[in-house]
Amino acid sequence: MVRLGNRMKALILVGGYGTRLRPLTLSAPKPLVEFANQAMVMHQIQALAKVGVSEVVLAVNYQPNTMRDFLAREQEKLGIKITTSQENEPMGTAGPIKLAEEHLNDGEPFFVLNSDVTCTFPFQQMLEFHKKAGAEGTLLVTKVEEPSAFGVVVYDADGRINRFVEKPKMFVGNRINAGIYLLSPSVFARIPLKPTSIEKEVFPAIAVDGNLFCMELDGFWADVGKPKDFITGTGAYLKHLRNVEPHRLRSGPEFFGNVLVDPSATIGLGCRIGPDVVIGPDCVVENGVCLKRVTMLPRSKVRSHSWVCDSIVGWDSVVGEWVRMESTSVLGEDVTIKSEVYLNGAVVLPHKSVGEDIPEPKIVM
Amino acid sequence: MRAATSDPARKMGEPVSKKQKTGPVKAVILVGGASKGTRFRPLSMDCPKPLFPVAGFPMVEHHIQACATLDNMAEIILLGFYEEELFTPFIEGCTERYGIRIRYLREIVSLGSAGGLNRYRDDILAGDPSAVVILHCDIACSFPLAKMLAFHAAKSARVTVLGKELSLEEAHKYGEMAVNPESDEMIHYAAKPQSNISPVINCGVYVFHPDVFDKLQTVGGSRSSAMGSDQEEGIVRLEQDLLMPMAGQQFIYVYKMEEFWFQIKVPVHALIATKLYLEYFAKAKPELLSKNLAATRGTLARAASQSSFDVGTSAAKLDIQEPCLIHPSANIQPGARVGPNVTIAAGVMIGAGARLLDCIILEDVIIREHAFVKNSIIGWNSQIGAWTRVQGSETSPSIFSAGVTANAEVVVDSCVVLANKSISSSCRGEIIL
Known part of the structure; x- marks a missing residue:
């Protein structure tokens, strides 16, 4: 068995402003938005640290102080080096790899991760596969129900990739690029120092040379870059948690399905919580509340008798009594929903107060 | 059709001792x-309007109560073309509660708003009343009948019409009356005019001198001969055949009321009228409100101590935001918040933590825990599940006929639901047949 050396490195493609996850990313940089009670980027960094990766580089094109401070703290906690590589102009998906070459190139293969993706992170198996295949690049692929919305990877029985078909109109396969790669240092030479797409330019070139392989992911995978996917991805993640760390999920007569509750949160009586609910630190759920497929971000509150489904409640937000919230309603930071209001697909920007029903999907500026 | 309920437990006022000051007065409710x-519809499909x-x-008990409290009320007649049996239990109940003679007279065919008055003239005038109060059924108001009768006597009027001043814009929807400001005489009448005639509208309540019945017979007779049609025979309309031709002949006077008045045409009007009442x-x-609330609280205290149901909100108290009218037999669990503008009928069960406002809850409805009901009418025996939300706007409420079930956790927004439907998914702005 190939052991991961502690010299291994990884690059996480964080990118820009996380506009797809607004209004949450109006208050926090996307990597710091809590997914299942942990900053999104920490799911990846922890998984990397677990297999012995010693240095993680975050490719960013803006870096608020909150992120810098956060990463400094986490670096200390995990005993892993976390640096950032900032691009001054958009470099595409491959450019940041070239830009970070001085951090990453130590003669060994390195991991590249898209920051929006969460999965079981099978880094150890990827490395074994990569070595065995003698690959220049190994992609993780995952099965999807509707491949027509993605880039489909077409490959041989041994995993050798033939071609990529972007958003196919006819069925060519159901495995898509999962956004997690293991690349050998020779890839640096294939990337010019200018805006370059790894999916459209670099990978097809390696495939032509017959050196690009893929490994099928066994387990859940979710792109959590948009609120709707964030909510469904939370369900997939909690299901995974049920298999690997069931003790972390709450059980009891008021809990249904997979529910993750921070120990500092308080939950009232007569509630019906779950499935697929995450309740963050210092959150308050009062009596008689029903929550399904909901993430409550830290310090948020849902008052008595309310019913919240398929929604995200932002930091420090308060949902009043007898409120009904559903259909991918997303509350930004410090939002107040007054008692008895009905929200159907309402997206509310930070620091707003909503006192009237929103019966059809709408953005509240 | 649902039989009229008769509730001996409640009445709207004490029976009044009969002091004969003037001659006896009778009342006819159309x-x-x-x-x-x-x-x-759909409410009129389960219950006579x-x-x-x-x-x-x-609706009509408000009229009966107002008539019954008059000093010298001799008899109240309900005149209409519904089957008599539909009204029998209701009339028996009212007769007992208000201690007054009440009966139903059935028109075989619709004879217009005044045709029945003509046909039953002898029954109405039996006992030689000094005045007859005529009331349309589809109105809600404070019924200032005693003041109207005094005005009628003081003016020596043949007909006194109850009037109310609205904005000119609003008044167009009704019969408008031009009134001489000095004499209070009605000098012109126009039904739903296009142009501005007067802001004073006809409220659909009249006091007739017995002579007026002679007049009705004349217009009824002349019309039938003039039209020469069997179908039209006997049809007399109060407004077109009496008020219009007799305006400006020192025959009709207008008593203007100050308090609320409202006409109940469509279901949403029942909610508005309820709020006004x-x-x-x-x-x-x-x-009327506090008496019922006290009774409810008594029931509640018993229910709470006997109930095994507990959502852990035992410290929570029944929370009522007045005005509300709650039947003593309704069982409201602690933690529920009710009001304002809610009426809850007999046998209703309201679960813990439910929220009700601006709604009418009819007999034997069950509303489960944490449900939310606003701007809605919930018909007899309907059921609303836990965390279900039934709501509407002030102009477009949700209306449930009898026996409707709204499953747990759905939202029903501005929907009209016919009897015995079960709603298992959320709906908005629909009529559900």
Whole structure:
């Protein structure tokens, strides 16, 4: 068995402003938005640290102080080096790899991760596969129900990739690029120092040379870059948690399905919580509340008798009594929903107060 | 059709001792018939419109109560073309509660708003009343009948019409009356005019001198001969055949009322009328609200101690935001918040933590825990599940006929639901047949 050396490195493609996850990313940089009670980027960094990766580089094109401070703290906690590589102009998906070459190139293969993706992170198996295949690049692929919305990877029985078909109109396969790669240092030479797409330019070139392989992911995978996917991805993640760390999920007569509750949160009586609910630190759920497929971000509150489904409640937000919230309603930071209001697909920007029903999907500026 | 309920436990006022000051007075309430209530569907499909509960009492009981409190009321006649049996239990109940003679006279065919008065002239004038109060059934108001009768006597009027001043814009929807400001005489009448005639509208309540019945017979007779049609024979309309031709002949006078007046045509009007009545009760008849609340609280205390149901909110108290009218037999669990403008009928069960406002809850409805009901009418025996939300706007409420089930956790927004439907997914702005 190939052991991961502690010299291994990884690059996480964080990118820009996380506009797809607004209004949450109006208050926090996307990597710091809590997914299942942990900053999104920490799911990846922890998984990397677990297999012995010693240095993680975050490719960013803006870096608020909150992120810098956060990463400094986490670096200390995990005993892993976390640096950032900032691009001054958009470099595409491959450019940041070239830009970070001085951090990453130590003669060994390195991991590249898209920051929006969460999965079981099978880094150890990827490395074994990569070595065995003698690959220049190994992609993780995952099965999807509707491949027509993605880039489909077409490959041989041994995993050798033939071609990529972007958003196919006819069925060519159901495995898509999962956004997690293991690349050998020779890839640096294939990337010019200018805006370059790894999916459209670099990978097809390696495939032509017959050196690009893929490994099928066994387990859940979710792109959590948009609120709707964030909510469904939370369900997939909690299901995974049920298999690997069931003790972390709450059980009891008021809990249904997979529910993750921070120990500092308080939950009232007569509630019906779950499935697929995450309740963050210092959150308050009062009596008689029903929550399904909901993430409550830290310090948020849902008052008595309310019913919240398929929604995200932002930091420090308060949902009043007898409120009904559903259909991918997303509350930004410090939002107040007054008692008895009905929200159907309402997206509310930070620091707003909503006192009237929103019966059809709408953005509240 | 649902039989009219009769509730001996409650009445709207004490029976009044009969002091004969002037001659006896009689009252005729025009209740219409089944073919006339279509605009009130679906509620009129389960209950004759005059018996539909408004502010906790059948629509027409407000009229009966107002008539019964008059000093010298000899008899109240309900005149309409509904089948008599539909009104029998209701009339028996009212007769007992208000201690007054009440009976139903049935028109075989609709003879217009005054045709029945003509046909039953002998029954109405039996006992030689000094005045006859005529009331349309589809209105809600404070019924200032005693003041109207005094005005009628003082003016030596043949007909006194109850009037109310609205904005000119609003007045167009009704019969408008031009009134001589000095004499209070009605000098012109126009039904729903296009142009501005007068802001004073006809409220649909009249006091007739017995002579007026002679006049009705004349117009009825002349019309039938002039039209020469069997179908039209006997049809007399109060407005077109009496008020219009007799205006400006020192025959008709207008008593202008100050308090609320409202006409109940479509279901949403029942909610508005309920709100107006409850606000009026809060000022004019507070005992009506508080008496019932006290009774409810008594029931509650018993229910709470006996109930095994507990959502852990045992410290929570029944929370009522007045005005509300709640039947003593309703069982409201702690933690529920009710009001304002809610009426809850007999046998209703309201679960813990439910929220009700601006709604009419009819007999034997069950509303489960944490449900939310606003701007809605919930028909007899309907059931609303836990965390279910039934709501509407002030102009477009949700209306449930009898026996509707809204499953747990769905939202029903501005929907009209016909009887015995089960709703298992959320819906908005629909009529569900």
